[in-house]
Amino acid sequence: MVVCGDDGLARRLTAELRGVYGEQVVLVVPPGADTAGPPMVGPPRSASAALFDRVVNAAVGRAGANAAVPPPAPQRSYGERVLEAPAATEAVLAEAGVDRAAALALVYEDDETNIRAALTARRLNPRVRLVLRLYNRRLGQHIEELLDQAAALAAGDDELGLPDGSTTVLSDADTAAPALAATALTGTSRVVHTDGLMLRAVERAAPPEGAPGLCTLALLSLPDAADGSPDQRPRMLPDDDEVRQAGNRSRIVLEQVSARTSQTAGAGLGMGVVPPLTSLFSPRLRWSLAGLAGCVLALAVALWLVTGIHPLGAFYLTLLDLFAIDEPALGQSIGRQILQLLSGLTGLLLLPVLLAAVLEGLGTFRTVGALRKPPRGLGGHVVLLGLGKIGTRVLVRLRELDIPVVCVESGPEARGLAVARRLRVPVVLGDVTQEGVLESAKIHRASALLAVTSADTTNLEAALYARSLRPDLRVVLRLYDDDFATAVYRTLRAAHPQATTRSRSVTYLSAPAFAGAMLGRRVLGAFPVERRVLLFASVEVTGHPELEGHTLAEAFHPGGWRVLALEGYPDVPTNYVLRKGDRVVVAATRRGLAELG
Structure with a gap:
């Protein structure tokens, strides 16, 4: 495996490949980059963490603040080989061994740098599995098709025998954003989409009794557990006995939902450039217009009662008086003359309100492209x-x-x-x-x-x-x-x-998806469980003795993986026996997905 990058994702991905999957990795980084770190859980202990511990210990009045800070973890190299180069040029990729590598990950922060290196790598080795980090999703789709087509034309589809998904374009932002958004919301679902199936993971105090199709993905840690106790860490993919013994311990459970639920969730989102009618006028102006409309209606009713003419005629005469286009009510009753004066006065009040409405409406349309300020009554956001x-x-x-x-x-x-x-x-x-x-x-x-x-x-x-x-x-x-x-x-x-x-951590959430793509696996999503990650992947049953010949319920390794459904067939019963050619959706830990091979 070859990993090229210039930020923390490259180091985290290399640690993932070596520490979890046991792969031999060549890491290409810019000169002077930090290539030391722990084998799989993240970068070495930073000075900011030690300083934070000292500040906290001093604030709570503990004695020996320095003693509370553990010594820095020993550093070790991320890969068997580290190359320092400012860019992934053809000479650098050749020195890294791309011509004989199984997979290449290009995770530079700049999209253009990754695309240029991918085109070069595809020319050096049409068989290499490419994983690109691109922020532009539309461009990524075109690049993925282009690189696969270039690989196919290099020697022909039959002769080359490219693996499924020989080019994969991922975005660390797209991978981590759903988890970050879901974490900020209470009760908001974390959703994974696949062909004909939508799965939703939610946090609950206890699973509802008798709920069909519901399984427990993880038992969360107890907040009051003693340091170092097993209850302080989440239990991933527990078996039925552990779930029964957990009592009211909070947990992550999985349920299947329809696609209609997701579509209606965002139905209220306005994406157009025309603002809604209620945002054109301020509340004070809307109340003014409503009050004047009520006055006009009251004047029309009064004219109908005083003169006895038809109600529509009374409303029409009121509007004429309002806009001062009717003749004076000379020789008519005192009531009619008073109503005409009141209508004219109302018309004078109406003119500035209409002018304010026009100016405010034009200002709203003019500033629709500007940044909005938080409304006064906003809450729950x-x-x-x-x-x-x-x-x-x-x-x-x-x-x-x-x-x-x-x-x-x-x-x-x-x-x-x-x-x-x-x-x-x-x-x-x-x-x-x-x-x-x-x-x-x-x-x-x-x-x-x-x-x-x-x-x-x-x-x-x-x-x-x-x-x-x-x-x-x-x-x-x-x-x-x-x-x-x-x-x-x-x-x-x-x-x-x-x-x-x-x-x-964005890199911690996205690195498993990049590593799975380098190994040819379709990682559908990554759900955070406290500081750990649960992966959802699509796995081919063929060649996996742990899956082939077992039912959906039996294909379960506690703490490692659990088969959730047969991809494309959401209504298959749990006693369905898996056979060659089937593809299943599994929930797995990082190490469990590595054991599946």
Whole structure:
């Protein structure tokens, strides 16, 4: 395996391939990049994590703050071989052994760099399995077709024998965004789509009794468990005995839903450029118009009662008086003359209101392309910090679920501002570490804070400040460093036991999907279970003795994998015997998916 990249995803992916799947990896990184780290769980303990521990220990008055910080973990190389090169040129790829490699992952942050290297690698070795990291999804579809076609034309389909999915285009943002969005919402489903099947994982205190087609994917850790006890770690894919003994322990359960549920979830999302009618006029102006309409109606009724003419005629004469185009009521009754004067006065009041409506409506259309400000009465929304690659994908995901969002972004040129403008999502421009920015985002009435900026310290500072304003606020942090995330999670949980605190790493969520693609597996999704990951993949039954000849219920290895359904046939009973040619959807841990081969 060859991995080329310039950020944390390359290091995490290399660790995944070596630590979980036991593959020989050549890592290509820019000169001076950090190539040392732990075998599989993440980067070495950072200085920020140690500093955080010391600050926390000093704040709670513990003696010997330095003693509470464990020594740094020993560092080791990620791969058998590390090459330093500024770019993945033809000479560098040849030196890395792409011509004889089984798979190549190009995970540079720049799309153009990955595409250029992929074209070169396909020319060097038409048989190599390519995995590209591209943010542009539409371009990725075209590139995937182009590279597969180039490989097929190199020697012909029959002679070449390309594996299924010889080119796979993935996005770390697309892989991690659903999990990040779901974590910020209570009761919101995490959904995996496959052919003819939609699966939804939800967190519950206990499974509903007698619910058909429901299985437990994981038992969550107990918040009050002692340090080092087994209950402090989640139990992945437990068997029936463990589930029965778990009692009321929170768990992740899986259920099957119809596609109609997902379609109706985002039905309320307005994607057009024309604002709704209610947003054209302010509430005060709408009440003014309603009051004048009521006055006109009352004048028409009074004229009908005074003169005895037909009601439609009375309404017509009232409008004529209102717009001062009727003749004076000379020689008529006193009541008619008084009503004419009142109608004229109402007409004078109507003119400025109509002018204000026209000006306000034109202003609304003129500013529809500008950034919106949070409405005054907004509440129950999600405050999203950061509109970079990850934040933009999370924003789209939240709006697909019809969740109200307020974004906070410090850079006026962020790529997600255009998406927020198109979705008409309120945005607060400012540094989140400055006082008053979160208040402008109505954090005191929000349901959750989702901090997904690229800086761990910025996310932490925003979370701490938000908790000072709302101690019960649900907080989701994007944190890269595992030790730092563990220290933050434990401290926030101890300080605010009634509030929900979660930390997620984008590279940790996306690396299993990239590794599975390099091994030729179709990874459908990755669900976070605290700081661990549960993978959903499509696996061919042929060649797997653990699956072939077993029923759907028997193809279950506790803690490793569990067969959920036969792909394309959601209604197959659990006593169906798997045979060659079948493809199943499995839920597996990273090591369990590696054992399936």
